Amino acid sequence: MRDEDQASRAAEESCAALGELVAQAMVERQPELAQWRALASVLQARRPRRWLFVVPAAAALVAALSITSQLSLSYRLENCKTNEGNVVGESGDGTVVFEDGSRFVLARGTQVEIQTRGFRRGAQLRLHQGHTSVSVVHRFARRWDVLAGAFDVHVTGTRFEVDWQPDHSRFDVLVREGEVRVSGGWLKEEIPIRAGQLLDVDGETNTVTVGPIPSAAAKDKPATLETVRPPAKAPTAAGSARSPRMARLSIARQAAPARPPAPSEQPRLGKPSLVWTGDSFGPSSVGGDDTSSDGASLAGSDGFIFTTIGKRTRFLPPASESPSHLYRQDAMLCTNVRVPALFCSGNSNSPGLESCDWDANWGVVLAWNPRANQRAWGDSTTGRISFEYQGAAGLYRLVAHREGDPDTRLYCVNAYASGQVVSPSDFRIECWTEGGALLPDFSSVDTFALHRPSTSNRQTLKLCISSVSLY
């Protein structure tokens, strides 16, 4: 037995020596990148073809929808016409009458879209624009909603009115009987509106008011939204002509001195002479109050904020639901995005041999054009500028583009901190390297942008800008 153990141990030692021979004799080699490319192409080809499942899934969905649609509440239109799926109130009050007695009265020109829920579970009315009075017959397990822009009025009562003027960011709900719950849009939380209450959301002044229905206008007749609030202002020409992707930035002008201060009196990094703040931002999707028309002396600016992203980046709710991909929150303009991780190939130990998908995945920017026509800022520019922003920790850059330069020629300030005051000489070409050319001045700049670059990790982030200050 002992001999067997010794023989076994000796055999094991021999094997260990042979193993050591292999380990020492072999020369390790680094695999070549071409092998990864070959592997990646096979991986791509072997990915499951999800579309193969789409056809049967779609067929099943269509079948299910066709069945459930038979079980939806039916309705009829009175004094209404249909236009590309929308129901439009015609002369006089148009009415949508559901078979259970629920009624939506549409003011003239009001545009709505009606989506009934399957199994007779109520309906959803999307109010594109205009005014509707709602009277709902409530039943168990039946849900009624009125959607206006990003606002959602969930009906838990019976009679109320909704008014939505997207051109003026004006949203009102007046409840006569019962209760509704309003959420979405710029509201931070769901607000219950009870009988006798009026909700007034004014996007231009950024105010949300809930109060009793004023009685002065309705002593001898029931109060309506038309009688209890002033009409909205007419849209400005500048606002209506602007691209919906661009959020207006209106200007809150501080008291300017009667004459320009002498050089020795000019503040260095003190109080800014002109401030754009989030409090004065217009609603993200529409034109705001153009208060810059008399403010041309300093900046000549009715500038606007907009956001743009790399090809592989995606907007997330609520930004993805806004035409401008911006939304207002706490006196800031914000966007939410998912930036995928950079995909690089090559040897990171050998700079220059590595290539990453920068072109398609450069991240996200919140940008500001000092002038609405996207031309150079001009002679009325300033000497210093700062952006205040909020976002996830990490690298940010402040980028400037000069009118006439190629899109790829950018000046930037690397590792830009919120509120950091910078002058033209702080901007340089390829600011992450040494020795790039300096930006001569701001007068030729047509765009400033706060840039959050993509990184080696996927990022889901919220980026907000609260002010742009000039010094």
Place this chain on the structure above:
Amino acid sequence: MPGPALPPRSAVPEASASDAALVRAAALGDDQACFGIWKKYAPLVHRVVQRFFGPGPERSDVCQEAFLRVFKRIREIREPDALAGFIISVTLGVARNEARRLRIRGIVGLRPTDELPPGADVGYNPEAREEVAALYRLLSKLSAYERSLFVARYVEKMEVAEVAAAHHVSLSTAKRHLRKVADRLDHRMRDEPALSDYVGRLQERALP
């Protein structure tokens, strides 16, 4: 709006991300995570494959198949930090299959089983060429499973428990099979003078 500037080189992805993070991302289909895993573990896979098959042409097809299986089964990893062990296990499995396939091809006359293929012997120190060639002649007479046990235990120096896990057998079975492999190699080593001399020299050096 002009396209924004490129981040600095320091922001490029590295293969230094933790295994757990790489595994989680790769399981979600993240190509970059797959690249990170490949970059980090390709040398290991190449080494194991090379040690399994010995001198001869580079077995990049085996390495590629090993990675394909790793990525296909990446969701099966229960402990993402044990990625290295998982990769070795998969690689040895692929190598065993390839060895069996080669043996069958040799049996049906498509290629001799015990002769090295023509071409350069890549990846081995020429000073030990004779001993290494003798060892792999011995190993070629073992089954693919036995060769895999030898490589895992005596070349890669894995613990017996790891060897058992990598070969999907119990600990006691692994011990028994390892002992059998060691006995067979020790016995057959006498037919290869270069090997027995090499081992004898080593053991003499180890004596006090």
